[in-house]
Amino acid sequence: MENGAAQPVIVAIDGPSGTGKSSTSKAVAAQLGLSYLDTGAQYRAITWWMVTNGIDIEDPSAIAAVAGKPEIVSGTDPAGPTITVDGTDVAAPIRTQEVTSQVSAVSAVPEVRARITELQRSIAAGAERGIVVEGRDIGTTVLPDADLKIFLTASPEARAARRSGELKGADVNATREALVKRDAADSSRKTSPLAKADDAVEVDTTELTLPQVIECVVTLVEEKRAGK
Numbered sequence: 182m183e184n185g186a187a188q189p190v191i192v193a194i195d196g197p198s199g200t201g202k203s204s205t206s207k208a209v210a211a212q213l214g215l216s217y218l219d220t221g222a223q224y225r226a227i228t229w230w231m232v233t234n235g236i237d238i239e240d241p242s243a244i245a246a247v248a249g250k251p252e253i254v255s256g257t258d259p260a261g262p263t264i265t266v267d268g269t270d271v272a273a274p275i276r277t278q279e280v281t282s283q284v285s286a287v288s289a290v291p292e293v294r295a296r297i298t299e300l301q302r303s304i305a306a307g308a309e310r311g312i313v314v315e316g317r318d319i320g321t322t323v324l325p326d327a328d329l330k331i332f333l334t335a336s337p338e339a340r341a342a343r344r345s346g347e348l349k350g351a352d353v354n355a356t357r358e359a360l361v362k363r364d365a366a367d368s369s370r371k372t373s374p375l376a377k378a379d380d381a382v383e384v385d386t387t388e389l390t391l392p393q394v395i396e397c398v399v400t401l402v403e404e405k406r407a408g409k
């Protein structure tokens with residue numbers, strides 16, 4: 182631009198569980214001075230609220246009836262992203278096994294998706310310098326006009342090894358089975374399933390280190406900004 186101010190850039194990063202979306206998105210946003218939004222954390226937060234309030238997760242109509250109740254607030258600083266529900270910091274409880282095992286069922290309910298999608302669009306629209314938004318349906322549904330769409334993949338074996346390392350020695354086979362099951366549920370739901378947008382750039386991270394993936398995505402954003 183003539184005045185030297187960069188146009189805000191919207192980057193959508195989607196992909197299955199454990200492909201490196203959060204680590205990559207946070208680092209890319211920090212490096213480029215952009216905001217960062219973890220949409221999985223928002224679905225986890227609404228799931229935590231449902232569990233805490235005794236809502237029957239097996240009953241989509243019970244979930245739909247209260248989908249508008251919790252107030253979810255996401256802090257978008259990549260150096261310290263935050264998430265609260267009705268003013269309570271839920272960054273830790275949304276990562277429990279109880280929430281992880283139920284989040285696919287809650288996030289499949291159309292009323293939940295409508296609510297969270299609206300929130301995501303309003304956060305992206307308010308990001309003055311631009312934003313990196315990561316999830317499962319960002320390029321296809323939430324921000325179909327994003328400037329750059331990335332779809333990260335990795336073999337289930339690589340993803341399980343990464344996750345079990347993170348979970349300090351959790352059984353790799355059980356971890357692999359759990360993530361493959363969650364991906365199947367997220368890919369097969371009717372409303373905005375996990376999917377690669379037709380115009381997304383696919384990056385297979387199986388054989389790449391995290392710094393290599395970050396460098397690859399930063400380069401793609403810079404090329405986009407330079408109009409290449």
Ligand SMILES: Nc1ncnc2c1ncn2[C@@H]1O[C@H](COP(=O)(O)OP(=O)(O)OP(=O)(O)O)[C@@H](O)[C@H]1O
Nearest residue numbers: 197198199200201202203204343347386389390391
């Ligand atoms: N290319 C890579 N090589 C090795 N480890 C990686 C790579 N990318 C990410 N990791 C590690 O894998 C783990 C999962 O990464 P991350 O949480 O970023 O994935 P994700 O796609 O956001 O997962 P989820 O969808 O389940 O939230 C982390 O411990 C992270 O440090």
Ligand SMILES: Nc1ccn([C@H]2C[C@H](O)[C@@H](COP(=O)(O)O)O2)c(=O)n1
Nearest residue numbers: 220221222224284288316317318367
């Ligand atoms: N855009 C999104 C983001 C996440 N979800 C659902 C499906 C995932 O299994 C779950 C947790 O996400 P994670 O923290 O593992 O990234 O949230 C979704 O449906 N759409």
